[in-house]
Amino acid sequence: MGSPRHAGPDAERLDRLIAHGLGWTRSAAQKAVRRSRVTIDDVWVRDPAAKVPPAARVKVEDVVVPRLDRTVLMMNKQAGSVSANVDASERTVIEDLPDHLRRDDLRIVGRLDKDTTGLLLLTNDGDLLHRLTHPRHGAEKVYILTFEGTLAVDAEARFEAGLTLDDGTICAPAKIAFTGPNQAEVRVHEGKYHQVKRMIAACGGRVTRLERTQMGPLALGADLPRGATRRLTDAEIAALDQAVSAS
Numbered sequence: 001m002g003s004p005r006h007a008g009p010d011a012e013r014l015d016r017l018i019a020h021g022l023g024w025t026r027s028a029a030q031k032a033v034r035r036s037r038v039t040i041d042d043v044w045v046r047d048p049a050a051k052v053p054p055a056a057r058v059k060v061e062d063v064v065v066p067r068l069d070r071t072v073l074m075m076n077k078q079a080g081s082v083s084a085n086v087d088a089s090e091r092t093v094i095e096d097l098p099d100h101l102r103r104d105d106l107r108i109v110g111r112l113d114k115d116t117t118g119l120l121l122l123t124n125d126g127d128l129l130h131r132l133t134h135p136r137h138g139a140e141k142v143y144i145l146t147f148e149g150t151l152a153v154d155a156e157a158r159f160e161a162g163l164t165l166d167d168g169t170i171c172a173p174a175k176i177a178f179t180g181p182n183q184a185e186v187r188v189h190e191g192k193y194h195q196v197k198r199m200i201a202a203c204g205g206r207v208t209r210l211e212r213t214q215m216g217p218l219a220l221g222a223d224l225p226r227g228a229t230r231r232l233t234d235a236e237i238a239a240l241d242q243a244v245s246a247s
Contacts, residue, residue, distance in 0.1 A: 011051035014038065017058060019127035021065040026127045037061050070125050072237050073101060076220060077120040078227040083111035093120060097229055109133060110141065110191050110215065118143075118212035119220040122229075131244035132216065135172065135190045139244055142214035143186045143196050144179070147205040155203040159186075165198045174199070216243040 018029035018038065030048040032038055038045055039059050040052055052058055058065040075093060077083075082090040085108070093108065109121035109132050123129055131137045152158065159176045175187040182205075186196050197207045213220045217239040224230060232240070 011053050013048070014040070014045060014050040014052050014058065015048035016127065017052055017067070018060060018065050020070060020125050021058075021068055022060065022063075023126040025130050029127075032060055068105075068124065070237075071103065071106070071123060072125065072128065072232040072240070073097075073106070073122040073229050074218065074220075074224065074232055074236075075120040075122065075229040076224045076226050077112050077117050079115050079117050082114050083108050083120065090114070093122070096227060097122075101229055101231070112212060113194065113197075113210070116210045116212065117226065118210075119215050119218065120212070121215060121218075128240065128244070132240070133191060137244040138189045139216040140214070141188050141191070141212060142219075143188075143210055143212050145184055145186065145196065145200070145207050145211070146209040147182050147184065147200050147207050149205040151200070151203040151205045158203065159199065163199050163202055165202050169198075171195065171199060216240055 014033060015026050015029040018024060018032065019026045022029075024032075033048045033050075034046055036044055036046055037060055040050065041056050042059075054067075075096070077093060078096065080091065081093045081096050084090075084092045085094050085106070086092065094102065094106070097106075103124065105124040106122045107124065107126070107129055109123060109129050112118065112120055121132070132139050156176055159174045162173045163171045165171065169192065171192065172188070172190050174189070176199075177185045179185055184200075186199070188195060188199075192198075196210060200207050218232075218236060
């Protein structure tokens with residue numbers, strides 16, 4: 001058992017290729033490799049980090065792993081669209097994609113509410129989606145918001161301690177910084193349902209405008225207008241991979 005020789009600069013890690021091709025998590029792919037279920041060109045391999053040349057054939061037992069085109073998109077979501085692939089009554093963010101970027105295997109990373117705007121990622125890489133949305137990997141999300149009302153005087157301390165929502169849900173430690181009258185920036189590492197709005201509500205306010213400006217190492221730039229979408233560069237995808245890599 002071993003690794004293929006002369007893999008070359010375009011080779012891909014075995015565990016990532018399996019996770020992406022079969023829609024598995026990286027840990028499931030690694031387990032399959034270590035349990036001697038995987039071959040590269042009919043040679044059994046037990047190293048999940050083995051490099052797979054572009055022309056090589058990978059099989060998990062008798063199933064050939066497809067080599068998929070890895071796609072990661074960044075959208076500057078507009079208000080009024082729901083974060084769903086299909087909806088019977090609402091316009092979806094998939095419908096907001098330009099025709100040349102639409103594909104059936106795209107999935108939404110970290111949904112935004114219908115009235116929330118800003119940075120939204122879409123990908124066909126199931127392993128990357130899992131890592132970006134799993135709290136254990138700590139992909140930080142940054143929001144800017146406007147709110148009504150007066151927040152509790154100890155709001156910053158409550159955010160940092162791990163704020164308890166009105167229904168008893170306990171949030172992980174987060175940060176809030178006030179940037180102007182009834183304006184703030186919030187940094188969280190989770191994605192609970194309506195989390196930022198509910199955190200503000202727990203401190204006595206009501207969010208009237210919410211925008212996500214950053215996710216992990218990616219920031220929403222002025223070069224991407226509201227409602228527009230672009231592909232991430234290879235360098236941006238590599239930065240995402242590094243930010244949520246397994247410890």
